[in-house]
Amino acid sequence: AQSVAQPEDQVNVAEGNPLTVKCTYSVSGNPYLFWYVQYPNRGLQFLLKYITGDNLVKGSYGFEAEFNKSQTSFHLKKPSALVSDSALYFCATEDPYNQGGKLIFGQGTELSVKP
Amino acid sequence: DARVTQTPRDKVTEMGQEVTMRCQPILGHNTVFWYRQTMMQGLELLAYFRNRAPLDDSGMPKDRFSAEMPDATLATLKIQPSEPRDSAVYFCASTRGLAGGTNTGELFFGEGSRLTVL
Secondary structure (H helix, E strand, O other): OOEEEOOOOEEEEEOOOOEEEOOEEEOOOOOEEEEEEEOOOOOEEEEEEEOOOOOEEEOHHHOEEEEEOOOOEEEEEEOOOOHHHOEEEEEEEEOOOOOOOOEEEOOOEEEEEEO | OOOOEEEOOEEEEOOOOOEEEEEEOOOOOOEEEEEEEEOOOEEEEEEEEEOOEEEEOOOOOOOOEEEEEEEOOEEEEEEOOOOHHHOEEEEEEEEOEOOOOOEOOOOEEOOOEEEEEO
16 A cells, blocks of 8 residues: 655754655555645645656745655755744655545654744 | 635534534535544545545545535535544545546645534
């Protein structure tokens, strides 16, 4: 079965420092991978996706993610963190061979950016 | 600004009562998902529809939960009877399904319905 794992429940970063939120995947075939962000008391918002092509994917709010096939990882990164980036981040995968393409989410990582 | 609309935003009810949550997907989106979010389980997929037809409801407790799409502009999730363990935030999301069965991958989520069952 397709799955993603987020090994860290929480990541703490100082404002202005680079941030990384980790995600590993277990997918048969070519993976479809996504990152979403959830602010308090809000629904999830799409950040970026990897389907095929360039391993470095750029998304919203200055975020990017690097697809690494050998390490089966899809880590989310940002060069300089903002306090407003504090939120819950979800990695997800879609089974491209499953009719309807349902998204399976990881457990989420809480990012805290301190001034 | 197109968005997924969910009602109610908050619902407090007593054990045994029927609860119905409603979702209006974005116009033109033909794929609708229901997710449940709890601290312990994270985000769980309950059911989803493509062109109003249910594709997968394996994540849903069948004895008390039911999901339907009476028309393209309305999706409902019903719990009868409700139990305290159903307390969670229920999210509806929609997307435009592509030919061949995949999606664009960008799901649009509603703000959620927070359910508390006492």
